[in-house]
Amino acid sequence: xxxxxxxxxxxxxxxxxxxxxxxxxxxxxxxxxxxxxxxxxxxxxxxxxxxxxxxxxxxxxxxxxxxxxxxxxxxxxxxxxxxxxxxxxxxxxxxxxxxxxxxxxxxxxxxxxxxxxxxxxxxxxxxxxxxxxxxxxxxxxxxxxxxxxxxxxxxxxxxxxxxxxxxxxxxxxxxxxxxxxxxxxxxxxxxxxxxxxxxxxxxxxxxxxxxxxxxxxxxxxxxxxxxxxxxxxxxxxxxxxxxxxxxxxxxxxxxxxxxxxxxxxxxxxxxxxxxxxxxxxxxxxxxx
Amino acid sequence: xxxxxxxxxxxxxxxxxxxxxxxxxxxxxxxxxxxxxxxxxxxxxxxxxxxxxxxxxxxxxxxxxxxxxxxxxxxxxxxxxxxxxxxxxxxxxxxxxxxxxxxxxxxxxxxxxxxxxxxxxxxxxxxxxxxxxxxxxxxxxxxxxxxxxxxxxxxxxxxxxxxxxxxxxxxxxxxxxxxxxxxxxxxxxxxxxxxxxxxxxxxxxxxxxxxxxxxxxxxxxxxxxxxxxxxxxxxxxxxxxxxxxxxxxxxxxxxxxxxxxxxxxxxxxxxxxxxxxxxxxxxxxxxxxxxxxxxxxxxxxxxxxxxxxxxxxxxxxxxxxxxxxxxxxxxxxxxxxxxxxxxxxxxxxxxxxxxxxxxxxxxxxxxxxxxxxxxxxxxxxxxxxx
Ligand code: SF4
Numbered sequence: 001x002x003x004x005x006x007x008x009x010x011x012x013x014x015x016x017x018x019x020x021x022x023x024x025x026x027x028x029x030x031x032x033x034x035x036x037x038x039x040x041x042x043x044x045x046x047x048x049x050x051x052x053x054x055x056x057x058x059x060x061x062x063x064x065x066x067x068x069x070x071x072x073x074x075x076x077x078x079x080x081x082x083x084x085x086x087x088x089x090x091x092x093x094x095x096x097x098x099x100x101x102x103x104x105x106x107x108x109x110x111x112x113x114x115x116x117x118x119x120x121x122x123x124x125x126x127x128x129x130x131x132x133x134x135x136x137x138x139x140x141x142x143x144x145x146x147x148x149x150x151x152x153x154x155x156x157x158x159x160x161x162x163x164x165x166x167x168x169x170x171x172x173x174x175x176x177x178x179x180x181x182x183x184x185x186x187x188x189x190x191x192x193x194x195x196x197x198x199x200x201x202x203x204x205x206x207x208x209x210x211x212x213x214x215x216x217x218x219x220x221x222x223x224x225x226x227x228x229x230x231x232x233x234x235x236x237x238x239x240x241x242x243x244x245x246x247x248x249x250x251x252x253x254x255x256x257x258x259x260x261x262x263x264x265x266x267x268x269x270x271x272x273x274x275x276x277x278x279x280x281x282x283x284x285x286x287x288x
Numbered sequence: 289x290x291x292x293x294x295x296x297x298x299x300x301x302x303x304x305x306x307x308x309x310x311x312x313x314x315x316x317x318x319x320x321x322x323x324x325x326x327x328x329x330x331x332x333x334x335x336x337x338x339x340x341x342x343x344x345x346x347x348x349x350x351x352x353x354x355x356x357x358x359x360x361x362x363x364x365x366x367x368x369x370x371x372x373x374x375x376x377x378x379x380x381x382x383x384x385x386x387x388x389x390x391x392x393x394x395x396x397x398x399x400x401x402x403x404x405x406x407x408x409x410x411x412x413x414x415x416x417x418x419x420x421x422x423x424x425x426x427x428x429x430x431x432x433x434x435x436x437x438x439x440x441x442x443x444x445x446x447x448x449x450x451x452x453x454x455x456x457x458x459x460x461x462x463x464x465x466x467x468x469x470x471x472x473x474x475x476x477x478x479x480x481x482x483x484x485x486x487x488x489x490x491x492x493x494x495x496x497x498x499x500x501x502x503x504x505x506x507x508x509x510x511x512x513x514x515x516x517x518x519x520x521x522x523x524x525x526x527x528x529x530x531x532x533x534x535x536x537x538x539x540x541x542x543x544x545x546x547x548x549x550x551x552x553x554x555x556x557x558x559x560x561x562x563x564x565x566x567x568x569x570x571x572x573x574x575x576x577x578x579x580x581x582x583x584x585x586x587x588x589x590x591x592x593x594x595x596x597x598x599x600x601x602x603x604x605x606x607x608x609x610x611x612x613x614x615x616x617x618x619x620x621x622x623x624x625x626x627x628x629x630x631x632x633x634x635x636x637x638x639x640x641x642x643x644x645x646x647x648x649x650x651x652x653x654x655x656x657x658x659x660x661x662x663x664x665x666x667x668x669x670x671x672x673x674x
Contacts, residue, residue, distance in 0.1 A: 018534060080355035
């Protein structure tokens with residue numbers, strides 16, 4: 001462990017008493033953790049006002065390593081848990097960090113409805129195209145023809161295009177970056193920490209141990225090279241055009257940044273209009 | 289602590305059980321409910337949706353019962369008193385998070401207005417067949433508290449008790465209504481807030497520090513809760529965890545944790561117990577009944593007494609944990625036990641286990657959809673006395 005003056009500034013945000021973490025060498029999840037801590041540092045927000053909520057999976061373990069009030073919930077349910085927490089504490093910044101299997105497959109219904117309601121939570125989805133913790137089963141974003149233990153001859157399912165799903169469900173902020181784009185990914189996290197409404201950041205990340213090995217895509221480093229060579233930055237791109245194909249181009253960027261009243265704002269407006277002086281507003285304590 | 293007067297609708301009202309349950313939650317200090325409509329419980333959330341904006345509360349109709357049952361827990365950790373409301377099919381979907389609440393010791397109330405099952409069953413008609421589900425429905429070992437009201441007045445009174453117990457023991461409390469109780473309208477007296485006792489959240493007295501222990505139990509085995517966002521930097525997980533709250537995957541930590549989760553209810557069972565007893569002093573036959581059936585058997589007891597038969601009624605108001613000691617005592621002196629319930633034998637087997645062969649036990653089963661005919665129960669009473 002590093003000592004005294006050599007302490008990495010990231011350490012004060014992590015539960016160092018829980019190190020070493022469970023992630024494999026070359027795994028992209030650590031990069032996402034690093035970006036998020038740097039985003040916290042940059043955004044200068046009070047760390048005690050931030051809570052991290054995760055579901056289940058390799059990415060779901062993130063909550064356990066962040067030194068903030070953190071919740072490691074059930075599979076697929078971090079978004080409704082975060083909805084409850086945010087509603088109880090509208091003054092806090094609630095961040096959901098979880099994987100695509102958790103958020104989009106088993107938790108897909110919660111994802112679209114929270115976006116539709118514009119619940120003021122920040123959803124950062126690590127997309128590594130597979131169920132890694134259980135050994136590499138086919139997932140909701142697995143590219144067509146990719147190999148998985150439950151798709152041993154190649155997937156024949158059409159994968160979700162996550163930015164398009166998020167936009168059409170109502171998210172106020174939608175971005176996609178890979179773990180090669182650490183600067184932009186960090187910036188996107190700073191953006192969403194300061195942006196009201198349901199914000200979505202897709203972080204495409206390597207899983208060398210499971211996904212890449214099975215699909216003969218090389219190690220973590222090779223994947224970073226692939227991201228560099230095959231990504232195209234296209235801020236504001238039409239989210240319908242963001243499908244990802246096996247070995248194909250990955251379009252990254254900030255696609256959506258718009259304003260809609262949050263769930264509690266819309267509720268407050270409707271109720272005060274309808275109920276007049278019979279309305280006892282829910283004390284949100286939010287200053288914006 | 290006394291109730292916040294803003295939520296207490298003082299006076300005499302004509303309310304059905306569903307509406308009375310909503311008023312009980314308001315009096316208990318509940319200001320945050322997440323739910324999903326399902327017959328025959330929908331009236332509870334409809335009244336909540338109408339009443340909450342006038343008392344500074346928030347109701348959110350979620351996308352399903354799974355979401356409702358975990359959203360309440362986010363709000364509970366956010367400091368709120370919370371509840372969700374459903375019926376059998378919804379309860380089945382919520383099981384995942386009853387286990388999560390038990391494991392993470394999250395205070396919350398689950399209202400189940402029971403209907404006939406299995407599956408979609410009888411949406412608009414009564415049943416009592418979710419009693420074992422309430423106790424064991426989620427995977428793994430844990431204990432919960434379950435209350436079984438038998439009138440709209442009790443739907444008010446006992447909803448407050450349910451909230452108080454969930455705060456006191458930090459467990460999910462199952463509020464086991466049924467369609468008859470939910471839809472029957474009777475007089476409900478709501479007292480002044482100064483007459484309503486409220487159990488406040490057991491907030492930690494410890495200061496935030498590096499060695500803060502989220503799950504260090506007090507003497508009664510229940511740990512105190514920290515406020516969120518106050519610098520404790522705690523970690524909550526559904527994985528087996530040590531007292532710090534960190535996941536630990538071994539048999540020793542599992543033993544320590546799960547034994548405490550079970551013991552905090554079992555060892556406090558006598559304090560949690562609420563029973564009612566009718567004419568048990570000289571009873572030769574003890575009818576054990578709960579919920580709506582505990583009202584039906586009043587008639588059976590009356591008819592039996594008219595015939596000179598020594599029949600009494602034992603009613604567990606708190607069904608889980610089951611009043612084991614009291615049943616054992618009664619088994620020492622009664623000639624027989626008769627257990628009518630709207631299922632094919634759930635609480636009955638608990639009675640049989642505790643009586644342990646010292647007296648004959650008879651189940652009067654019923655598939656639900658209607659209530660027992662008191663005369664049918666009387667027939668069984670007469671048979672066991674013969
Ligand atoms: S299995 Fe894959 S996703 Fe999981 S830690 Fe290893 S590399 Fe990362």
